[in-house]
Amino acid sequence: MRRSSEDTKAAILAAARERFAADGFQAATIRAIASDAGIDPAMVMRYFGNKEKLFAAAADFDLRLPDLTTIPRDEVGRALAGHFMDRWEQDEGMMILLRTGVTNEAVAERMRDIFAGQLGPLIAGIGDAARPAPVRAGLVATQVLGMALCRYVLRLPPVVAMSREDVVDWLGPTLQRYLVGDAHTAPSAASRG
Amino acid sequence: MRRSSEDTKAAILAAARERFAADGFQAATIRAIASDAGIDPAMVMRYFGNKEKLFAAAADFDLRLPDLTTIPRDEVGRALAGHFMDRWEQDEGMMILLRTGVTNEAVAERMRDIFAGQLGPLIAGIGDAARPAPVRAGLVATQVLGMALCRYVLRLPPVVAMSREDVVDWLGPTLQRYLVGDAHTAPSAASRG
DNA sequence: AGTGTAGGCCAACATGTGTTGACATCCATC
DNA sequence: GATGGATGTCAACACATGTTGGCCTACACT
Known part of the structure; x- marks a missing residue:
């Protein structure tokens, strides 16, 4: 089954968020994230450039404070x-x-x-x-x-x-x-x- | 200058505590700790067995709560x-x-x-x-x-x-x-x- | 059917790590 | 001064990781 570029990117991001949340930056490996997303580690590099940029995308956060x-x-x-x-x-x-x-x-x-x-x-x-x-x-x-x-x-x-x-x-x-x-x-x- | 076994062990432990406190477990490397202590990484293994045991020795802590x-x-x-x-x-x-x-x-x-x-x-x-x-x-x-x-x-x-x-x-x-x-x-x- | 392109995989490289074993050097003791 | 153990260094191994380039494959379009 072939996915669209956006689907794959979203799958990687979801897996990355879980891994980073569970293990931290260093212990969360590109290989583990790729495995969770069901793709090859090389795809992560293709879509996000490197581990730091992947992290930056995954660590996006807002407190969403009420008024x-x-x-x-x-x-x-x-x-x-x-x-x-x-x-x-x-x-x-x-x-x-x-x-x-x-x-x-x-x-x-x-x-x-x-x-x-x-x-x-x-x-x-x-x-x-x-x-x-x-x-x-x-x-x-x-x-x-x-x-x-x-x-x-x-x-x-x-x-x-x-x-x-x-x-x-x-x-x-x-x-x-x-x-x-x-x-x-x-x-x-x-x-x- | 040659040190006693205990001196070296203490120097390693002091360096390890600083590194672990500053960088965490993974980022604190045996090589960096040994370098701080002014000795070869192999000495760390000789005196503490492995990184986990060194950490266990360095992470000793007590709250020392008053009555x-x-x-x-x-x-x-x-x-x-x-x-x-x-x-x-x-x-x-x-x-x-x-x-x-x-x-x-x-x-x-x-x-x-x-x-x-x-x-x-x-x-x-x-x-x-x-x-x-x-x-x-x-x-x-x-x-x-x-x-x-x-x-x-x-x-x-x-x-x-x-x-x-x-x-x-x-x-x-x-x-x-x-x-x-x-x-x-x-x-x-x-x-x- | 032919073909180009996007999505995907594989093998490999460079690097840094914990760890090990062999070798060197100092110092006390005989 | 010779000897042996303690102290220390060196080079290397085995492994995991981020990263790269080449290759494959399915699908849309002609």
């Missing part, structure tokens, strides 16, 4: 937590960035651009001018990427076992404080469920 | 945040685990063991029995590892720019809530500094 200004101010933390959870599970792009960014400076820079360029402006629109938006964006990144790391990459059992709602319940207030709160907002440990 | 029961209950979050900050900066062991654990299942399992075995019991001693300690330990791990990832690996500029005290101020309340609080503890955004 936070349409959300009630006191629910913005939970909304963002839920959005990231959905985003992580629907698109393996973030897994690719996480697995490769830790050992590839170019990818790390891309992640810096994504979080500064997409999350920063969003937060600037809702936050308190007294605390700079980049710091708030950075803090949100630490909690959100840490959750992705522990849940999907390291697979810490209690973190994997949490439901989406559990995650939103726990991370929501944290993100809320990072977004619109103040460093010294003390948590109250009095109320118990 | 939280001696700390006032409402300061436990800040204390833990400060401890992790110190630990990250003094010992490159965590950088090694972070850079390699994302693409190496054996290392990921080791991190699971570390956080479940060291952090879990500690938290069980101070927490609320109503919420299981493993979940609390997992949540702490998400925030603490996320900070390490963003600050030392991805180097997000606003996160790098924060002082140790800034980090403790922001992460302290978060960890406090994860440790002894309740999921629905709402942050108060009223007070401003």
Whole structure:
């Protein structure tokens, strides 16, 4: 069965995204990707030039952040937590960035651009001018990427076992404080469920 | 100049820790490590057997958690945040685990063991029995590892720019809530500094 | 039927890697 | 000073990888 050029290219890209997400840049081999796509390694070179360009095509990713200004101010933390959870599970792009960014400076820079360029402006629109938006964006990144790391990459059992709602319940207030709160907002440990 | 066996072994181990921390497992080559240590690659094999065993020796790491029961209950979050900050900066062991654990299942399992075995019991001693300690330990791990990832690996500029005290101020309340609080503890955004 | 072109495969090359075994060199001991 | 073990180097092997160029094959069109 013969495929069209576009079909083959798409098959290669799909296989590449899976392999890069599962194994990282170095461990994901052209041969393995080609095998998954059911074609010869030479085809990968034909369609994408080299491994770096294939990776660049596979690592395309956008946070697709919602407009936070349409959300009630006191629910913005939970909304963002839920959005990231959905985003992580629907698109393996973030897994690719996480697995490769830790050992590839170019990818790390891309992640810096994504979080500064997409999350920063969003937060600037809702936050308190007294605390700079980049710091708030950075803090949100630490909690959100840490959750992705522990849940999907390291697979810490209690973190994997949490439901989406559990995650939103726990991370929501944290993100809320990072977004619109103040460093010294003390948590109250009095109320118990 | 001739060195003793132990000196050479220590030099190799030091070079290996730096390389593994900077480049990860695959990108850190025996040849580069040997070159850093000023010896022939064959010596590495003689003293450590193979690359995996060298890595196992280099990736030795302990969280060295303090006894939280001696700390006032409402300061436990800040204390833990400060401890992790110190630990990250003094010992490159965590950088090694972070850079390699994302693409190496054996290392990921080791991190699971570390956080479940060291952090879990500690938290069980101070927490609320109503919420299981493993979940609390997992949540702490998400925030603490996320900070390490963003600050030392991805180097997000606003996160790098924060002082140790800034980090403790922001992460302290978060960890406090994860440790002894309740999921629905709402942050108060009223007070401003 | 003949033919050109796009899609696909095969074999090979250059390179870098972990790893090994043979050889060299220093130093303590007799 | 001779000897033997510890310390170290060298060259090479076996293997996997990214990459390349040549060749094959099906299909559309005349």
